[in-house]
Amino acid sequence: MIDYSKALSRKARDIKPSGIRKFFDMLEGRKGVISLTVGQPDFDTPWHIRDAGIDSIADGHTFYTSNRGTPEMRQELAKYMERRFGLRYHPEDELLVTVGASEAIDLAIRATVDQGDEVIIPVPSFVCYGPLVEMAGGKPVFVESTEDEGFKLTPDKLKAALTDRTKLIVLPYPSNPTGVILEREELEALAEVILETNAVVLSDEIYAELTYGKKHCSIATLPGMRERTVVVNGFSKAYAMTGWRLGYSAAPAPITDAMFKIHQYGVMCAPTASQYAATEALRNGDSDIEMMKEEYDRRRKYLVRALNEIGLPCQKPEGAFYVFMKVGHYGLSSEEFCERLLEEQQVAIVPGNAFGECGEGYARLSYAYSLEHLKEAVKRMERFVRSLNK
Ligand SMILES: Cc1ncc(COP(=O)(O)O)c(C=O)c1O
Structure with missing residues (x-):
């Protein structure tokens, strides 16, 4: 039988899988999850x-x-x-x-x-x-x-x-x-x-x-x-x-x-x-970009305001379609926060440490999702942080 530990290159064996992927994998087979994990536009490619x-x-x-x-x-x-x-x-x-x-x-x-x-x-x-x-x-x-x-x-x-x-x-x-x-x-x-x-x-x-x-x-x-x-x-x-x-x-x-x-x-x-x-x-x-950007901007403004109101502080992002919000003040690690949010309120977000160790204490949300989707996620996150405050 082939010994894969010898067959594969050391570099390929040692390289760590992406921390974002790990969270995607946790979503598989779960029903009713609101995901804000994916960094891709929710728009279809223009016709x-x-x-x-x-x-x-x-x-x-x-x-x-x-x-x-x-x-x-x-x-x-x-x-x-x-x-x-x-x-x-x-x-x-x-x-x-x-x-x-x-x-x-x-x-x-x-x-x-x-x-x-x-x-x-x-x-x-x-x-x-x-x-x-x-x-x-x-x-x-x-x-x-x-x-x-x-x-x-x-x-x-x-x-x-x-x-x-x-x-x-x-x-x-x-x-x-x-x-x-x-x-x-x-x-x-x-x-x-x-x-x-x-x-x-x-x-x-x-x-x-x-x-x-x-x-x-x-x-x-x-x-x-x-x-x-x-x-x-x-x-x-x-x-x-x-x-x-x-x-x-x-x-x-x-x-x-x-x-x-x-x-x-x-x-x-x-x-x-x-x-x-x-x-x-x-x-x-050019006009397609403008149209999509206006929509992202609407979502960005909503999300930043809503998160700050419910006790998840974040700076206003000036580009891309992500919010990097603080979660460390609840006494949980980024991964614990994200895992419990998923288990208890079925909302999926990515722990900040997936983007480097200094991202510990934060989590990334993508707003490449509809406003309706974002509002439901915020409602559930509010319930979650309230339960942590008790
Ligand atoms: C900062 C950054 N660079 C590059 C890429 C890869 O983009 P592409 O789909 O063009 O390979 C991504 C995808 O998420 C990204 O966020």
């Missing part, structure tokens, strides 16, 4: 985008595309990035269409990290960066931030974490799970530190379209930063296209070329029908 994907299949576009992505898509992407964020990239050799932002993140890490190299990862943040760095042989250096610091990476903390082995700095803003954004002046202060190094920045801007009030600023637009930044973005969140698995990276040609080689060997090209759909989204999807 004109779906039609473009369907038509592409009907028209026989069922083959591999250019491995960098179709030329039309890259042209549209270049126009979109300039129109929406003031970012200028050459479609020929600086843009790469990938399988979700997820693949672009993996490529940026693998293209820059050698064995033992360090990657700075601000936490709390999305769960994939650390494990992907480990799989690439690198060492994740987690830089914690507290609520008092607004859950933001500060220049001082960044400076303290830098060593001569730092190859990559992840900037995960707007943030999943905190909803925090970094404004231009804050990015400028970080850039001042980064420009003293030879490190590359991986700027995960998947929530760039979903900011409320303040416009997203990409660090790649700051003086000196374009040459050392990989901007990552995708279609999952802004266009409600999670299942189409489409994202992209934008970076200077030497970095894009390195990422492209790995992409060619690993996946060849992103799904063809998805690229046709995404091209339509880039051409005619």
